Amino acid sequence: MVKLKHFEDWGINFVLIKNNKRISLLRYWTSRYLITLCIGLVVIAFISALWIRHTTLENRLDMTKLMAQEIADRFVDISEGRPISKGDVPGSLTDRGRFMNIESDPSIYIVDTAGTILSSNRSSKQVFQQFPRVILQNEENVQKLRLEETGRDFYVVKAPIVTQDYSFGWVVIIELEDNLTRVNQEYRQLAIMIISLALLGWAAIYFLSRRLANPIKDVASAAKQVQAGDYNIHLPDDMKEQEVYDLVQSFKEMSNRLQTLETLRTELLAGVTHELKTPVTSISGLLQALNDDVVTGEDAKEFLALSLNETTKMKKMVEDLLAFNSFAANAIPVNKEKHSINEFMDDFIHQWEVIQEDETIDLVFIPLKKDRMVQIDPIRLQQIMTNLLNNARHAIEGKGRINVTLAETNNELTLDIKDSGSGIPSDEQDLIFERFFRGEGKKYKIRGLGLGLPFSKMIAQSLGGDLVLIDSSSSGTTFRITLPMMS
Incomplete structure (x- = not known):
């Protein structure tokens, strides 16, 4: 009976395999x-x-x-x-x-x-x-x-x-x-x-x-x-059928995107390692000098202050990573409040100018002619604006100008941030909202993990709007934040 059952099971499995044959x-x-x-x-x-x-x-x-x-x-x-x-x-x-x-x-x-x-x-x-x-x-x-x-x-x-x-x-x-x-x-x-x-x-x-x-x-x-x-695939482009052509082209674009993301992942590991290794190395050296009594007195206090400063930078990078991951997983709530958009932007720009204390940057704000009430999370919107204005300031070498313009179109509020910097290279414009992407112009000049713009875009979308790149050339770059208006 056992052998018979074995052959029955084998027969059933054979039929299933045969039916599932492609x-x-x-x-x-x-x-x-x-x-x-x-x-x-x-x-x-x-x-x-x-x-x-x-x-x-x-x-x-x-x-x-x-x-x-x-x-x-x-x-x-x-x-x-x-x-x-x-x-x-x-x-x-x-x-x-x-x-x-x-x-x-x-x-x-x-x-x-x-x-x-x-x-x-x-x-x-x-x-x-x-x-x-x-x-x-x-x-x-x-x-x-x-x-x-x-x-x-x-x-x-x-x-x-x-x-x-x-x-x-x-x-x-x-x-x-x-x-x-x-x-x-x-x-x-x-x-x-x-x-x-x-x-x-x-x-x-x-x-x-x-x-x-x-x-x-x-x-x-x-x-x-x-x-x-x-990822080095070769597919023909001479198909006359539109659907087949779209399939091949979409797959090629997907492959190129995966190759780019793979490159970004490799650069991410190297970048994160470098960004975290630098302050760790500095802190280790400074503390070692203090421990060995190489420096004393005022020099020891200065070394301790430098160590605390590097610790703060490392802590900020870790917080950015945690915040981004939490926001990507919808773990951070957005608390919307009713605000006057003109008053909110006046207060924020004043605070940013006070903190920067940079007389080489001319910041101009153009409010709405007729003020509007909006439902926003003030802290989150400030995060977006701070990141965009800091990026604009880094893009300007020497004296420059940043224009912040509020406008009303199609039941939406648009907030344009335009700088007079050198612009973003055309081959990098499609990648600026990718996680951990850092352009060649910023990679070795400004420390960071490449999470600012992706994080800002996620925040804007959580507010019911979006963050997009409008234009970028050698004469400057324009980003636009869209926000829904209250009915």
Whole structure:
């Protein structure tokens, strides 16, 4: 029983593995399209065959009626108005099937009004002695009957032999339904057309699916390459399909972005190590000098002050890291309050100028002409403004100007900070809001972790607005803070 259970489990697992087997996109689309196409063509072929059969039957019945009428007209010409007799019957009624373009030869009978058969294209053994009057008395010229002995259907077509409103008899043509609907040549042509359409459709979907599958296979291979840590991918750009082109381009941009982030991560480790190692080394050296009594008196106090200063810088960097991580995890609440935006900005700019005590920077504030009330967290907005104004000051070498402009557009307040600095290089503008990114111009001049702008953008978004770079060139840089207005 244990072995049996083992084999049962193995069988179930085998079925699951088989059902989960992946197939290529090319095979998937072509096989399913071919099945769908074949089903559709079979349905079309069936309907077409029925239509051909019906149309052929109708056409041949019309031809049979014309043939019966033609024979009747011949008897009228022969009899010249006399009652017809056997002497008036044409010598041969054979090969009339060719008149209807069928392989068989229909049975043709000439009967008088009493139902006596005067002539037929059949041998005497096959001819009735007396034609059934029920057929002759029926008002319909085309009748469908069934032979009880064989169960086969046949059609009876009759045409009266009439001259001067006097009926002399009937021309009766009898043919099996199978013979009237036999169209082998049309069916062969239909089969050839259906098979040709199936092959053409399969070839078309095969090449189209192949054209679609190849770029996807290239992207899948490139994804494995990126997964392995190799970002130097090569994908073609000559796709005409818009969606495929967008997919390839998006993947290439994603790969380039991942490569940039990987570079930033490496630089982050080096930067954080450097930024933390420098104050630790300084503190260690200064404290070692104090411990070894290398310096005493006032020099010892100065060394201790320097150590405290370096400790404060290191503490600030650690706090920045913790604050950024907490804000990224939505762990820091935002407490909004109602404030007059003009008064708030006047107070903040005054405080910033007092702290800076830098006479080389000319700070100009342009308030709203009509003051507005806003819901803001004053501490968080001050963090954003402090970071932007400090960055603007660092971007200006020597004397310069910073303009802070409040404006109202589309139910939003915009706060533009424009400096007269050297600007941000164009290749760095898309990366300034990336975490831990530091431009080449600031990397070796200003100490920091590259969290100021990303942190400020997160704060602005938590306030219901945003922080974006409007413009940056050699003549200066403009950042914009957007804030929602109170309704």
